[in-house]
Amino acid sequence: MLPYEVYKVAHLVGLAVLFAALGGLLFAARDVDGKPPRALLVLHGVGVVLMLVGGFGLLARNGIQWPWPNWVLVKAGLWVVLAAMPWPIRKFGLGGAWIALVLAASVGVAVVMVRQRIP
Numbered sequence: 001m002l003p004y005e006v007y008k009v010a011h012l013v014g015l016a017v018l019f020a021a022l023g024g025l026l027f028a029a030r031d032v033d034g035k036p037p038r039a040l041l042v043l044h045g046v047g048v049v050l051m052l053v054g055g056f057g058l059l060a061r062n063g064i065q066w067p068w069p070n071w072v073l074v075k076a077g078l079w080v081v082l083a084a085m086p087w088p089i090r091k092f093g094l095g096g097a098w099i100a101l102v103l104a105a106s107v108g109v110a111v112v113m114v115r116q117r118i119p
């Protein structure tokens, strides 16, 4: 198992990469087939995986096992939504500042979950 700090850095760098990609996906020009630049989808994937590996490492380092407390379940739910976001963005042409703000608010929810540790 890697040190706690390594997992935390991976988790938070993953978060930054994921949001950089989502920002790009929400505002990027689409090609003739309505597809966003492939690099943004790859970047999103890298962010999603880094967050997951870091998050599970942090769970292990904190000795948190299944069944997870509610604060982890809420965060896992947020992760699924953020991981799936490229689909509705492409399918429904979602974009713009409002969606970006709502997604950014999820980080606030995640921090409150971590700090409050709701059982």
Ligand code: HEM
Binding pocket: 011, 015, 051, 052, 054, 055, 056, 058, 059, 062, 072, 075, 076, 077, 078, 079, 082, 106, 107, 110, 111, 114, 115
């Ligand atoms: C499968 C999903 C996830 C798991 C298993 C997970 C797990 C964790 C754990 C165990 C911690 C460390 C708590 C500690 O310091 O001891 C943590 C911290 C953190 N997580 Fe997650 N997380 C997940 C998803 C997310 C998501 C979706 C976000 C943001 C939208 C997020 C944002 C954060 C932040 C900002 C911290 C640092 C909070 C602080 O130190 O105050 N995480 N996560």
